[in-house]
Amino acid sequence: KAGVTQTPRYLIKTRGQQVTLSCSPISGHRSVSWYQQTPGQGLQFLFEYFSETQRNKGNFPGRFSGRQFSNSRSEMNVSTLELGDSALYLCASSLAELAGAYEQYFGPGTRLTVT
Amino acid sequence: DAKTTQPPSMDCAEGRAANLPCNHSTISGNEYVYWYRQIHSQGPQYIIHGLKNNETNEMASLIITEDRKSSTLILPHATLRDTAVYYCIARSYLPDKLIFGTGTRLQVFP
Numbered sequence: 067k068a069g070v071t072q073t074p075r076y077l078i079k080t081r082g083q084q085v086t087l088s089c090s091p092i093s094g095h096r097s098v099s100w101y102q103q104t105p106g107q108g109l110q111f112l113f114e115y116f117s118e119t120q121r122n123k124g125n126f127p128g129r130f131s132g133r134q135f136s137n138s139r140s141e142m143n144v145s146t147l148e149l150g151d152s153a154l155y156l157c158a159s160s161l162a163e164l165a166g167a168y169e170q171y172f173g174p175g176t177r178l179t180v181t
Numbered sequence: 182d183a184k185t186t187q188p189p190s191m192d193c194a195e196g197r198a199a200n201l202p203c204n205h206s207t208i209s210g211n212e213y214v215y216w217y218r219q220i221h222s223q224g225p226q227y228i229i230h231g232l233k234n235n236e237t238n239e240m241a242s243l244i245i246t247e248d249r250k251s252s253t254l255i256l257p258h259a260t261l262r263d264t265a266v267y268y269c270i271a272r273s274y275l276p277d278k279l280i281f282g283t284g285t286r287l288q289v290f291p
Contacts, residue, residue, distance in 0.1 A: 099279075108281055108282070108283060109281035110281075111278040111280065122278050124278070154222065156224050156225070169215070169227040170279060171227060172224030172225045172226070174223060174224050
């Protein structure tokens with residue numbers, strides 16, 4: 067089975083712009099979660115989507131949003147980029163239907179640099 | 182989610198067992214202990230998880246104390262490729278999300 071894929075792998079944007087990142091989960095996985103990793107804050111949970119619905123959300127401003135499509139692929143969008151949004155954005159997919167011991171499998175991440 | 186505490190760094194000689202401790206004294210009964218590792222700038226990799234019993238898979242063993250307040254991840258024969266940051270997570274499923282701490286940076290040396 068192919069793993070989680072994320073595109074693009076690297077991105078450079080300017081302050082004030084917006085960006086869209088894409089994630090394709092492992093085939094059959096319906097849950098997609100997004101995380102942000104920065105040297106200062108570490109790995110932080112952004113949100114989780116299941117069956118095209120946002121099921122969980124972390125403590126990030128409304129500039130961070132996402133969506134999931136019927137084929138389980140997910141996108142996240144960051145509007146009005148700030149320098150502090152420079153980070154590695156990671157996507158993870160899992161089989162999780164409801165509560166259960168389903169591990170999350172991570173993609174390689176998208177490295178976003180805001181200048 | 183329960184908070185976990187790990188030593189910031191550890192060293193291990195190649196071929197020896199690496200024992201990575203984790204303290205989760207406030208873990209609740211429905212929280213699993215998960216371990217992930219992250220090799221420099223790659224996505225985290227799932228290693229193993231457990232609830233009460235000790236677990237073993239092809240990568241590692243997980244030893245959970247009887248009171249579930251701490252656990253140890255064991256890499257039986259560490260290799261240079263095991264050099265990574267190891268995260269111990271106490272995970273509940275409502276809501277389902279991983280709360281990463283600062284992890285342990287394991288350095289395996291020749």
